[in-house]
Amino acid sequence: MTDLAIVFWLDLLGTFVFAISGAMLAVRRGLDIFGIAVLSVAAGLAGGIVRDLLLGAAPPAAFADPRYLAAALNAALAGFLFHRVIDRLSRPVMLLDALGLGLFAVAGCGKALDFGMGPLPAILLGVLTAVGGGVVRDMLVAEVPRVLREEVYALAALVGATMVWAAEALAFDPLWSATASVAAVVAVRVLSVVLGWRAPRAPGSQ
Known part of the structure; x- marks a missing residue:
């Protein structure tokens, strides 16, 4: 499996x-x-x-390859039909969100590196890819995005994107x-x- 193939399947x-x-x-809302499909x-x-727009990859993969839209719509159908089964998991939205966060952080950073971006821009694009969908999802149901209210969220994506860059720099197996x-x-x-971790705050702040 090539690097590009790995990025595609992770994406x-x-x-x-x-x-x-x-x-x-x-x-849940x-x-x-129709609302399920939109979200x-x-x-x-x-x-x-x-x-993809920031990388200049036009048209974006979501528009150029119908498999992306098909994946999203099949997920909507799965949620519509099997939400009771999925809901039996402990905190299903959080677990799915964590997995999606990891997959997109890695795929986003990997794709940016494939486009020749430097370490910092590639890592930042990995984080942006990871948090972007969740921000739009939460805003559509009038929730404060998790990236703003749950502090170890973008930081988790940052860890994964940084690991991708370091692994490529060290020529590890992709x-x-x-x-x-x-x-x-x-x-x-x-x-x-689970443990209530929080990012450091400024001394004396609330």
């Missing part, structure tokens, strides 16, 4: 997972099937579209480094929720 899987998180949030598509595709980076993001995100 597609991230689209599906984030889209399911959007579908589950839509079901009592939206109809799924927004959550699954927004981050990647912004990334498949193993991608897997380890996604796992690190999920672990940091889940542990931050």
Whole structure:
């Protein structure tokens, strides 16, 4: 499997997972099937579209390749039909969101590196890809985006994107480094929720 193939499949899987998180949030808010589809598509595709536009990859992969939209719509259908099964998981939206965060952070940074971006821009684009869909998803249901209210969120994506850059710089196997980076993001995100981790604040601030 080549680097480009790994980025593509991570991107597609991230689209599906984030889209399911959007579908589950839509079901929780009592939206109809159209609302579920809109929230799924927004959550699954927004981050990647912004990334591709900033990279100058036109048209964005979400528009050029119908598999992205198909993944988002299939996720919407899965949420519509099987939300009771998914909801039996502990904190399903958080878990799906953590997985999508990891997949998109890794895919976003990997794609930026493939386009010849330097370390810092590539890492930042990885973070932007990871948080973009969740921001749009939350805003559509009038929620404060998680990236603003849950502090170890963008930081978790930053960990994964940085690991991708470091692994490429050290010429590690791309498949193993991608897997380890996604796992690190999920672990940091889940542990931050379970253990109540918070980012440092300015001394004396509330």
